Amino acid sequence: MNMTDTCTGVPPLEGTVKRGGSLADFIWFRCGGPAEWLVRPTDVEDLSQFLSQLDPAISVLAVGVGSNLIVRDGGVRGVVVRLPKSFAEITIEEGNRVRAGGAAMGITVASKARDAGIAGLEFLRGIPGTAGGAVRMNAGAYGREAQDILVEATLVMRDGTVEVWPLERFEYSYRHSAVPAGAIIVEALFEGVPGDPETIGAEMERIAAEREASQPLRSRTGGSTFKNPPGGKAWQLVDAAGCRGLTIGGAQVSEKHTNFLLNIGGATAADIEALGDEVRRRVFEHSGVELEWEIQRVGDAE
Numbered sequence: 001m002n003m004t005d006t007c008t009g010v011p012p013l014e015g016t017v018k019r020g021g022s023l024a025d026f027i028w029f030r031c032g033g034p035a036e037w038l039v040r041p042t043d044v045e046d047l048s049q050f051l052s053q054l055d056p057a058i059s060v061l062a063v064g065v066g067s068n069l070i071v072r073d074g075g076v077r078g079v080v081v082r083l084p085k086s087f088a089e090i091t092i093e094e095g096n097r098v099r100a101g102g103a104a105m106g107i108t109v110a111s112k113a114r115d116a117g118i119a120g121l122e123f124l125r126g127i128p129g130t131a132g133g134a135v136r137m138n139a140g141a142y143g144r145e146a147q148d149i150l151v152e153a154t155l156v157m158r159d160g161t162v163e164v165w166p167l168e169r170f171e172y173s174y175r176h177s178a179v180p181a182g183a184i185i186v187e188a189l190f191e192g193v194p195g196d197p198e199t200i201g202a203e204m205e206r207i208a209a210e211r212e213a214s215q216p217l218r219s220r221t222g223g224s225t226f227k228n229p230p231g232g233k234a235w236q237l238v239d240a241a242g243c244r245g246l247t248i249g250g251a252q253v254s255e256k257h258t259n260f261l262l263n264i265g266g267a268t269a270a271d272i273e274a275l276g277d278e279v280r281r282r283v284f285e286h287s288g289v290e291l292e293w294e295i296q297r298v299g300d301a302e
């Protein structure tokens with residue numbers, strides 16, 4: 001046990017608990033406020049015990065690597081759970097299956113599948129998040145989404161109970177799942193089809209090259225800002241509304257891909273959110289389309 005704070009109702013943990021733990025240190029935008037409590041459990045049992053003893057009035061939020069997150073400047077009240085490396089194990093199972101811990105990175109899952117001659121998971125190469133984040137967000141690219149490869153996933157619910165959810169229970173739609181607030185995805189079982197490692201590897205390289213050419217991968221960003229509206233492309237609407245390069249404070253609409261917002265230096269989360277709202281306003285004025293945020297915005301304004 002590293003830290004206990006009985007005064008505030010945060011129960012003991014085998015792993016680490018940090019009061020005021022920084023999220024800006026690792027989330028892609030590199031800005032925003034801290035977690036009231038940043039919790040890193042050692043294993044499923046530890047997480048389950050912790051949540052079962054945590055005051056039900058305290059909110060719980062899972063984070064992966066924050067590649068789809070704006071954390072507001074006032075920080076996140078309650079407990080933020082970030083799964084450590086001990087949750088990043090990946091094993092190959094019979095039937096072209098890949099079992100991945102919630103903290104395993106998509107690129108590593110795709111690479112292990114390639115090495116085992118399992119095709120169909122290549123798209124994860126282009127999504128810079130964790131397996132848990134991909135399952136929660138129904139992350140997708142190149143015509144495939146998490147729902148196309150998921151068999152089942154293990155969740156630790158807010159009350160500490162451990163549940164195995166089959167695919168149907170996620171009620172997937174575009175970038176949306178039925179995973180309830182406070183539940184943590186600790187493991188996912190994916191399934192592909194037999195394939196040739198060289199062909200799979202070539203497809204992964206093609207995806208990587210295409211991403212590099214079209215997305216601001218080396219910038220502080222949060223991925224696609226807005227969902228594509230039915231029958232349209234968010235980036236085209238943003239571009240047509242004249243928002244390419246639009247700047248508020250340290251936040252800018254990417255010149256390379258107009259559905260990406262960037263922290264070009266010293267941006268606050270408020271700058272980024274205000275820029276997103278300004279883009280939505282201009283797009284509505286120009287085309288009558290109300291863009292919906294795809295990036296998850298969490299925490300309190302300062």
Ligand SMILES: Cc1cc2nc3c(=O)[nH]c(=O)nc-3n(C[C@H](O)[C@H](O)[C@H](O)COP(=O)(O)OP(=O)(O)OC[C@H]3O[C@@H](n4cnc5c(N)ncnc54)[C@H](O)[C@@H]3O)c2cc1C
Binds near residue numbers: 083131184
């Ligand atoms: C350069 C770039 C390119 C991108 N390209 C794509 C793309 O092509 N397709 C696409 O779909 N997305 C894309 N994204 C967005 C992002 O990578 C995905 O949404 C990814 O699935 C988020 O994973 P994460 O682990 O970073 O989750 P986070 O950003 O940390 O969290 C996202 C959401 O998932 C929840 N969450 C995270 N981990 C867990 C968990 N273990 N259990 C329960 N809930 C959890 C969080 O609470 C939050 O609601 C891109 C992002 C960037 C920066």
